[in-house]
Amino acid sequence: MKITINNIALLNRATNMVLKGYDLPQSLQISAMIEALQFKLMNGTAHFIYRKTNGELREAFGTLLPKVLTNNMNGFGVLRRYYNCQAYFDIEQQEWRSFRYENLITIL
Numbered sequence: 001m002k003i004t005i006n007n008i009a010l011l012n013r014a015t016n017m018v019l020k021g022y023d024l025p026q027s028l029q030i031s032a033m034i035e036a037l038q039f040k041l042m043n044g045t046a047h048f049i050y051r052k053t054n055g056e057l058r059e060a061f062g063t064l065l066p067k068v069l070t071n072n073m074n075g076f077g078v079l080r081r082y083y084n085c086q087a088y089f090d091i092e093q094q095e096w097r098s099f100r101y102e103n104l105i106t107i108l
Contacts, residue, residue, distance in 0.1 A: 010035055016084055017102055034086060034101050038064075041088055051103040059108075060097065062088030 010031045017027035040046035041064040049059050063069075068089060087098040 013084070013101055020102070022102060030102060030104055033104055033107060037086065037104065037107050040107065045091060046088075047108040049105040049108065050099040051105060052099070053103075057105065058099075060088070061091045062097070063091060064088060 010028075013031040013034060014024070014027040017030065018024055022030075037046055037048055041062055044065065045061055045063050047059075047061050049057055052058050084101050085098040086101060086104070087096060089095075090097045
């Protein structure tokens, strides 16, 4: 299977970050990391670090595998990406979590 990057989503995400005041190279780098993270989440477990809203760093293990999510679906029908957030199912806490795109630090 050929792996491709969704260039339109990447550019839209970077544009939104530039409008918030981030510089273009940093915005493109974070957008590319989000694409890589989404790929890892949909194909298994991802290990990553992001900054919480209170400033703390959070190390997380998450997934978006369909077999895990079928028993854990909830929500109000509004996708997190409309709020510039990445949602994931936290494997350690067995709960849904999300973070803003610009708060992603690294993927381990």
